[in-house]
Amino acid sequence: MANTAAVIAEHVRASGAGVVFAYPGDPVIELMEALRALDVEVVAGTREGTAVFMAEAQAMVTGRPGVCLSTLGPGSTAIVNGVAAATWDRVPLLAISGQIDAGREDLVTHQVVDHKLLFSPVAKWAGRIHPRSVDAVLRKALRLAVAERPGAVHLTGSAETFAAPAPDTVVTTPPLDGAGGGVRVHRTPNGPDPEALLRSARRPVLLAGAGATRCGASEALIGLAEGVGAPVVVSPMAKGVFPEDHPYFAGVLDMACNKVLWDFLAGADLVVAAGFDPVELIRPWSVAVPVLHVDTTPNVDQVYPSACEVVGDVSTSLEWLANGLRGEPRWREADIAAHRDRLRTAYYAGRVPGRLNPTDVIDVVRAAAPPETVVTCDVGSHKLLVGQGWRARRPRSVLMSNGLSSMGFGLPGAIGAQLALGDVPVVALIGDGGFAMAATELRLAASRGLRLAVVVFADGSLNRIELKQRALGYPGTATRLDDVDLVALAGSMGCAGVRVTSTAELEKATAGLGCLTEPLLIEARIEPGQYEAQF
Structure with missing residues (x-):
């Protein structure tokens, strides 16, 4: 027994x-x-x-x-x-x-x-x-x-x-998937039919959330977007569920450039919320556009009103909605491209010439990282830029806490991901505040010989709070971080370490990102001025 x-x-x-x-x-x-x-x-x-x-x-x-x-x-x-x-x-x-x-x-x-x-x-x-x-x-x-x-x-x-002894039993694992494959439609009295609602929309936008990722809805999203000719906005924890190099990709909601995205949604005549979870909203839902709710659960949050709900597996639901929907695309690709240009302009606003800006760090690391790289992101001002600017190529490749949004996730999250993925390279993008909460886990990464790179956006500040204090006319209180030699700290933990202060130095430091043999910590001394322009 x-x-x-x-x-x-x-x-x-x-x-x-x-x-x-x-x-x-x-x-x-x-x-x-x-x-x-x-x-x-x-x-x-x-x-x-x-x-x-x-x-x-x-x-x-x-x-x-x-x-x-x-x-x-x-x-x-x-x-x-x-x-x-x-x-x-x-x-x-x-x-x-x-x-x-x-x-x-x-x-x-x-x-x-x-x-x-x-x-x-x-x-x-x-x-x-x-x-x-x-x-x-x-x-x-x-x-x-x-x-x-x-x-x-x-x-x-x-x-x-x-x-204590337990009764003899044959262990059987229950199903470990989420929603089933069925589709149920819920409507208010005399409410609209979901297919008719989508068919009549002239400027629909798909808003995909983490529920779409859990349901493996990437192909269904692409099929519906291309079949209707509609752009796709994603939530931060759903990054990669829709390819970010697709001509219909339209950005990430509630990260950097927030106003551009909300204005874009406000210009739609229908939002198809596909597995979108309001737990990710940083600001209240602020558009009066009709919403077609498509999720594994009914619209019990009521963060947005929806007269029609399609409840069931998100992938199955989207395939059902797309069935038979053809004709002229609702949006011109040129209009979506123009929106992405506005988003890109807003994303790079506030860059300080001659300094290492947060967006420079993201661009250089993304360019150096192999396509299959998984990235973890901690919480802080840098997360909003990473959420918008890191180009995700596949689902489950960008990991962040954006429900509870807990600092301290980035480094241990990278270790957990690397141990689960084996040879897949992992990069952690962390602010110096979040790094301080978990820095000693570098020793575990070193002892396991993990191939992960840890990039610390070092500005000596809890920037998000400091900016909010400044906006209220208050001096910074309890937001400054004592300077720490992170390269020396990395060495003491058995990791390689390098400090960079320019784009050229960062490009050199990341040149071998795909073939690391030990953990690498990059202390990126950034110019935080871009944060103020963004937020």
Whole structure:
């Protein structure tokens, strides 16, 4: 008879998670050993808060649940931010925390935190592992994590529980996909028919979100855009779901050049919101254009009104809408190209000649990175420019936290992605504030010989907040960062490091980006003036 830990480990392995990210503690020793015995690698982060980001990024690139472990007390409280990030970023995550034995939980206070109360507000479910029900609990946890909209599930178990014998069972993994293939139409009384609505539109715009990525809707998006002759705007976490070199690509919403995109949407006569999740909106929905809601879930957010909803798998729904839609393109490609020219002009506004600008860093790194490169982006002023300016060539190639928008994701996210992807090159684009939150994970990257490049936009400031203070007429308070020699820091962690202050130096530093043999940190000393012009 297997113990409870062994059953959990079998479920984790069957889910496709070859790596579990953890910070060890007494209660989870038995579980870690069960994972090791099944060849599921347990990778220790420098702290729990970065380990959970690694698991989230692994799920982002694979579409399967990421898994992380923590111990009790401070170990569990340390993963709350990452659990919340996965839930708001709509990423499937299984988080398991140790706990004191159940017989003492109500009597002992040392390191005891009520996990049900702690995680219920930030997870889809906060459950408890018991030997008699462990199989059903793991099936429920994994299925719930991937079900639309996906997110984090948290489970609690004690050392006593993990070591206890469990009933014999044949582990079977539940379906680990989201929406089904059916399509349902919901309309207000006497509301419009979705096909007629799209057929009658003269200037429709497709707005694709992360739900389209989860449903593998790239081909369906391209087919509908080309069939109708309609431009496609994407949300930041959906970058790559529609090719950004396609003549109908029209930009990324709520990143840099925000006004240009919102003005563009306002000029449409129909917005087809395809898997678009309002969790990514930084500013309120501000256009009065009719919306056709196409998503795996009904329009329960009501951030925008929609008299007609097409609910089901986004790819299937778009294919159904596109069926039979032909004729003259609604938009001329020249008009979309003119819009992209306006977007490009706005994107480069504020560049300071002779200095290393944020857009210079993005352009040089994108040009040097191999086409298959996956990029992770931390939160800060640079994220808004990366979100608009980094040209994505395929889905799941740009990873960012844009639901919870948590700083500190970029570096551990790059490590998690690299461990999941193997030889695929990974680049992390990080502000110096976000880098400071996770810098010691460079040592893990070095010890694993990862091929990742870490580019730090170094300006010595928490720029987004500093700009907002300035806009209110306040002096900068608690936003300046002490100068740190990041090259020396990289060396102390076993990584290569280089400092650049010009485009030419950056081009030289990135010349071998596709053939790294060890982690490389590039400290890019940027001129932040462009941020002020942008935001």
